Amino acid sequence: MQAGIASRGQVVEREGPARREAAAWDLGVLVAANAVVVVGLWWRQGGLREIHDAASALTSAGRVTGMVGTYLALVQVLLLARVPVVERALGARRIAIWHRRNGRAVLALLLAHTVLITAGYAAEDDIGFVTQIARLLTDYEGVLLATIGLVLLVAVVGSSIGAARRRLGPRAWNAIHLTSYAALALAFLHELATGHEFQQQPVARAYWWALSLGVAVAVVAPRVARVRRA
Numbered sequence: 001m002q003a004g005i006a007s008r009g010q011v012v013e014r015e016g017p018a019r020r021e022a023a024a025w026d027l028g029v030l031v032a033a034n035a036v037v038v039v040g041l042w043w044r045q046g047g048l049r050e051i052h053d054a055a056s057a058l059t060s061a062g063r064v065t066g067m068v069g070t071y072l073a074l075v076q077v078l079l080l081a082r083v084p085v086v087e088r089a090l091g092a093r094r095i096a097i098w099h100r101r102n103g104r105a106v107l108a109l110l111l112a113h114t115v116l117i118t119a120g121y122a123a124e125d126d127i128g129f130v131t132q133i134a135r136l137l138t139d140y141e142g143v144l145l146a147t148i149g150l151v152l153l154v155a156v157v158g159s160s161i162g163a164a165r166r167r168l169g170p171r172a173w174n175a176i177h178l179t180s181y182a183a184l185a186l187a188f189l190h191e192l193a194t195g196h197e198f199q200q201q202p203v204a205r206a207y208w209w210a211l212s213l214g215v216a217v218a219v220v221a222p223r224v225a226r227v228r229r230a
Contacts, residue, residue, distance in 0.1 A: 023089035041197045058120030069109030070187045081219040142193035149186030152179045
């Protein structure tokens with residue numbers, strides 16, 4: 001009898017990690033599938049077909065890096081917000097690894113987006129890089145807000161470096177990380193306001209809204225549930 005109970009206990013122990021691995025795989029596939037859709041939106045609105053010179057190549061690369069970077073910023077919010085289903089599937093150690101790697105990818109992609117778009121527009125208009133920056137900040141809707149969001153994101157990633165985090169302390173570090181939500185909101189609005197893929201494209205806009213609202217619900221709903229149970 002006791003041997004049978006012990007055997008069933010061992011089976012449950014083996015099934016627990018296997019179930020978590022399956023859930024982690026499912027989350028990874030979901031993240032990758034949506035990344036493919038995001039790149040597909042860029043492809044649908046021209047993609048490589050719009051490249052005909054250096055300026056258009058830079059601009060096209062800037063568009064896709066901006067879209068993927070903003071999408072991965074949504075993923076970063078899920079990793080940062082202690083969403084129960086994500087925590088159960090990945091575990092604290094894996095979340096920390098994903099969070100660190102994804103955060104670096106987000107920063108690299110959004111910085112690349114900024115440089116590539118500016119260089120592409122400058123080449124197309126035949127003006128200097130600095131002059132083009134001033135023009136983007138003053139003449140293009142949402143660019144100034146997106147720049148503020150990028151600065152906030154740089155602060156968040158910079159504060160996560162080991163030495164900086166130890167110097168700041170947990171309260172200051174958490175306060176800085178809260179600004180990632182503001183940075184994401186500004187990036188989201190910038191994409192809708194100026195993104196070539198979303199201009200007069202109701203399906204693309206609906207999908208972008210659905211992604212953002214889905215993340216918001218995943219973050220807020222467990223907290224509302226905990227407040228109601230308290």
